[in-house]
Amino acid sequence: MYERKIPLTLGCGFELVRQVVNGKWKFMLLYCLHEGITRPSAMERALPGISRRVINIQLNQLIGHGLVSKQDYEEKPPRVEYFLTDLGKSLIPFIIDLGTWGEEHKGTLQLNIV
Amino acid sequence: MYERKIPLTLGCGFELVRQVVNGKWKFMLLYCLHEGITRPSAMERALPGISRRVINIQLNQLIGHGLVSKQDYEEKPPRVEYFLTDLGKSLIPFIIDLGTWGEEHKGTLQLNIV
Numbered sequence: 001m002y003e004r005k006i007p008l009t010l011g012c013g014f015e016l017v018r019q020v021v022n023g024k025w026k027f028m029l030l031y032c033l034h035e036g037i038t039r040p041s042a043m044e045r046a047l048p049g050i051s052r053r054v055i056n057i058q059l060n061q062l063i064g065h066g067l068v069s070k071q072d073y074e075e076k077p078p079r080v081e082y083f084l085t086d087l088g089k090s091l092i093p094f095i096i097d098l099g100t101w102g103e104e105h106k107g108t109l110q111l112n113i114v
Numbered sequence: 115m116y117e118r119k120i121p122l123t124l125g126c127g128f129e130l131v132r133q134v135v136n137g138k139w140k141f142m143l144l145y146c147l148h149e150g151i152t153r154p155s156a157m158e159r160a161l162p163g164i165s166r167r168v169i170n171i172q173l174n175q176l177i178g179h180g181l182v183s184k185q186d187y188e189e190k191p192p193r194v195e196y197f198l199t200d201l202g203k204s205l206i207p208f209i210i211d212l213g214t215w216g217e218e219h220k221g222t223l224q225l226n227i228v
Contacts, residue, residue, distance in 0.1 A: 012216070012217065012220060013212075013213040013214060013215070013216030013217030013218075013220065014141040014142050014145070014209075014212070014213045014216060015142075015216070016216035016217075016219070016220060016223045016224065016227065017141070017212045017213065017215065017216035018138060018141060019223075019227050020216075020223065020227070024132060027128040027131070027132060028128050028129075031128070064226060065223065065226045065227060066222055066223070066225075066226045087219060087222060090215065090219070091215060094208065094211045094212050094215055095128075097208045097211065098127075098128070098131045098208050098212075099127040099128045099131065100127060101127070101131065101204065101205060101208055102126070102127030102128060102129070102130035102131035102134075103126065103127030103130075104127075105130070105201060105204070106126060106127065106130060108180055108201060109130045109133075109134065109179065109180070110130065111180075112178060112179045112180045113130065113133050113134070113179060
């Protein structure tokens with residue numbers, strides 16, 4: 001019997017994406033940066049429910065994955081900003097597509113997500 | 115100062131998507147169904163590393179979220195198949211986009227993902 005396997009490549013692509021956007025806030029943090037919200041304090045205000053600690057952890061993971069870069073101005077008080085790398089920018093259209101899909105199907109999804 | 119907030123709608127869309135595709139195998143299970151791999155035994159063969167238990171749990175979650183339906187033929191031995199609902203089908207293009215993105219950037223991502 002012909003054994004249909006997920007093309008290892010696409011399966012691998014899915015797995016890499018899953019690892020990169022894994023975490024409750026990754027989509028929204030990437031979207032913040034896309035929207036020009038580059039400072040943690042502003043992100044905290046833009047994303048009700050997120051903590052500064054989670055912002056720092058998830059931004060550092062995104063830096064580690066090459067999607068985000070950090071600019072430390074070495075000032076007192078400390079001032080840092082985060083920016084999308086080219087790799088990060090290339091993911092944005094797909095993230096917006098997914099957010100829009102979620103938004104368009106909000107009625108059905110909210111009914112089903114308990 | 116003008117407080118830029120993530121448009122609550124898009125933030126809500128992200129959150130709904132996150133809940134729906136949360137989990138290591140959701141992308142790949144949805145892709146299996148898209149590829150016509152509808153029986154758990156075939157999914158198990160198509161996705162090295164997945165267990166039957168995880169297949170059942172995550173498919174039931176996808177059913178709960180309205181993306182997948184189940185057909186039980188009530189035969190001995192038992193025979194069940196799973197299918198994408200219209201809602202599930204509508205998510206596929208975005209999932210394939212993400213998998214392709216992951217695939218295209220595999221070199222960089224694999225370097226960064228330790």
